[in-house]
Amino acid sequence: xxxxxxxxxxxxxxxxxxxxxALKDINLVIPDGQFIGLIGHTGSGKSTLVQHLNGLMKxxxxxxYFNGEDIDDKDFDKRKLRSKVxxxxxxxxxxxxxxxxxxxxxxxxxxxxxxxxEVQLRAYEALKLVGLKDEYFxxxxxxxxxxxxxxxxxxxxxxxxxxxxxxxEPTAGLDPKGRDEILDQIAxxxxxxxxxVILVSHSMDDVAKYVxxxxxxxxxxxxxDDVPREVFRHYExxxxxxxxxxxxxxxxxxxxxKGLDVSDDVTTIEEAKEEIKSYFTKLAKxxxxxW
Amino acid sequence: xxxxxxxxxxxxADSVIHRLDPRVKLATTIVFIISLFVFDGIAGYxxxxxFLAMVIKLSKVPFKFMIxxxxxxxxxxxxxxxxxxxxxxxxxxxxxxxxxxxxEGVKTAVLMAVRLTFLIIGSSVxxxxxxxxxxxxxxxxxxxxxxxxxxxVHEIAMMMSIALRFIPILMEETDKIxxxxxxxxxxxxxxxxxxxxxxxxxxxxPLFISAFRRADDLAMAMEARCYRGGxxxxxxxxxxxxxRDFVAYGIVVCYLVIGVMAGKLMVILL
Numbered sequence: 202x203x204x205x206x207x208x209x210x211x212x213x214x215x216x217x218x219x220x221x222x223a224l225k226d227i228n229l230v231i232p233d234g235q236f237i238g239l240i241g242h243t244g245s246g247k248s249t250l251v252q253h254l255n256g257l258m259k260x261x262x263x264x265x266y267f268n269g270e271d272i273d274d275k276d277f278d279k280r281k282l283r284s285k286v287x288x289x290x291x292x293x294x295x296x297x298x299x300x301x302x303x304x305x306x307x308x309x310x311x312x313x314x315x316x317x318x319e320v321q322l323r324a325y326e327a328l329k330l331v332g333l334k335d336e337y338f339x340x341x342x343x344x345x346x347x348x349x350x351x352x353x354x355x356x357x358x359x360x361x362x363x364x365x366x367x368x369x370e371p372t373a374g375l376d377p378k379g380r381d382e383i384l385d386q387i388a389x390x391x392x393x394x395x396x397x398v399i400l401v402s403h404s405m406d407d408v409a410k411y412v413x414x415x416x417x418x419x420x421x422x423x424x425x426d427d428v429p430r431e432v433f434r435h436y437e438x439x440x441x442x443x444x445x446x447x448x449x450x451x452x453x454x455x456x457x458x459k460g461l462d463v464s465d466d467v468t469t470i471e472e473a474k475e476e477i478k479s480y481f482t483k484l485a486k487x488x489x490x491x492w
Numbered sequence: 493x494x495x496x497x498x499x500x501x502x503x504x505a506d507s508v509i510h511r512l513d514p515r516v517k518l519a520t521t522i523v524f525i526i527s528l529f530v531f532d533g534i535a536g537y538x539x540x541x542x543f544l545a546m547v548i549k550l551s552k553v554p555f556k557f558m559i560x561x562x563x564x565x566x567x568x569x570x571x572x573x574x575x576x577x578x579x580x581x582x583x584x585x586x587x588x589x590x591x592x593x594x595x596e597g598v599k600t601a602v603l604m605a606v607r608l609t610f611l612i613i614g615s616s617v618x619x620x621x622x623x624x625x626x627x628x629x630x631x632x633x634x635x636x637x638x639x640x641x642x643x644x645v646h647e648i649a650m651m652m653s654i655a656l657r658f659i660p661i662l663m664e665e666t667d668k669i670x671x672x673x674x675x676x677x678x679x680x681x682x683x684x685x686x687x688x689x690x691x692x693x694x695x696x697x698p699l700f701i702s703a704f705r706r707a708d709d710l711a712m713a714m715e716a717r718c719y720r721g722g723x724x725x726x727x728x729x730x731x732x733x734x735x736r737d738f739v740a741y742g743i744v745v746c747y748l749v750i751g752v753m754a755g756k757l758m759v760i761l762l
Contacts, residue, residue, distance in 0.1 A: 219504070257671050280677050288675040296672040298697035308694065312677035357676055
């Protein structure tokens with residue numbers, strides 16, 4: 202069940218002097234099972250775009266199709282769409298309201314009108330999926346640490362068993378350890394459930410390691426939409442719009458400038474390691490040949 | 493939905509009304525509101541309408557924005573009209589059982605509707621053309637003499653400006669939390685009143701928490717910059733009257749005189 206974004210534009214405050222053209226003619230196809238990174242500078246329209254995908258915002262022009270149906274049709278069930286396209290907002294911990302963690306996660310599935318038993322089962326599964334320890338389940342969500350609160354909030358969306366999971370800057374405001382934990386957990390979750398994940402971020406380093414497709418947004422338009430390797434090849438253009446390629450790409454570039462015969466076509470630290478290792482092996486072989 | 497409330501929202505434009513001293517605008521608004529209740533007869537309201545139309549025209553704010561503010565009080569307006577229509581004693585025009593519409597009822601209902609509409613549009617003009625900061629500055633200066641009576645004028649003005657400043661922030665926050673809960677299939681629109689009130693809990697709890705957190709942060713930030721209000725505090729933009737402000741005062745006095753005279757004239761003529 203793919204999501205198709207067809208010529209979507211969005212203008213904030215239309216007909217006022219403060220009108221902002223947030224999205225300009227966006228065309229995308231989001232198929233099942235992909236891991237997508239949506240990258241853009243602050244104000245590039247990425248948050249606006251993802252809110253269109255689950256019908257929270259209405260396009261000024263253009264249409265969005267979910268499973269072949271126009272989501273703005275009168276008889277289209279928005280609630281069903283929202284359970285299928287789960288959206289985790291920026292700083293999702295600010296949405297927590299219940300007296301304990303478990304009830305908060307139950308909120309979503311309960312709204313779907315499921316049976317009590319099913320609701321609890323889903324909540325439990327979701328909390329397990331995000332890797333929250335059992336002893337936190339009946340604590341107040343407000344007593345948890347920032348990273349744990351965020352896990353609870355993500356579980357709150359996961360409990361609805363969405364086919365698409367959109368995470369808007371899930372690592373904002375977390376320390377490096379918390380950031381890595383959350384991202385690893387998301388990657389693991391993607392592996393286990395096979396759902397489509399869209400990771401919204403402004404940091405290439407965050408997403409390069411995980412995703413298999415990157416969509417770069419700039420000033421409300423899609424700038425690049427390709428596999429990471431191809432996108433990072435344009436690192437000079439990316440810099441011009443306030444973004445950057447992952448740091449390893451730069452390291453490889455400098456090594457090349459120093460005269461080392463390595464490829465700069467790597468996107469993760471793992472790949473860089475292999476590349477440098479093979480360079481030294483080659484070098485050692487050549488030296489031995491000389492003797 | 494939430495964006496429809498224009499009260500307390502500033503509309504950026506370059507007009508004479510925008511440039512007026514906030515004290516002039518405050519005084520004019522108060523005079524205008526009082527005048528609505530002092531004038532009697534249609535003539536007075538025609539003058540009031542003309543005055544309001546002139547100010548709106550000068551302010552360069554699209555009329556649409558004033559109307560948008562009306563939506564919020566439409567319900568209140570409706571109740572007022574209905575109550576006045578049915579519950580004013582007097583000469584009956586039509587009657588349904590216990591209820592009857594009287595001649596006096598119709599008159600008061602229309603009068604109240606016009607008054608309320610003008611009142612809201614009039615104060616909208618002020619808030620649309622004056623930034624909250626200017627407004628509280630003006631208020632502080634106007635109430636200055638009360639300091640002699642140990643009224644904490646500066647503190648009150650500061651509290652007001654903070655409260656006004658936070659309206660858009662809290663509104664945005666509400667919007668955000670609402671969306672986050674809607675993404676979890678929360679329902680804010682259907683059901684009876686009791687159910688709806690209960691459905692608001694997932695919105696109100698996070699909102700209160702965030703409001704308290706913000707208040708705390710702001711207090712801390714003010715303290716970190718050694719804020720202490722009141723005495724010896726200088727202003728970045730001190731208020732002083734200019735020629736156009738005196739002209740505006742003159743126009744307001746003219747308006748009041750013409751309005752009262754028009755009402756009296758009508759009575760004499762009829």
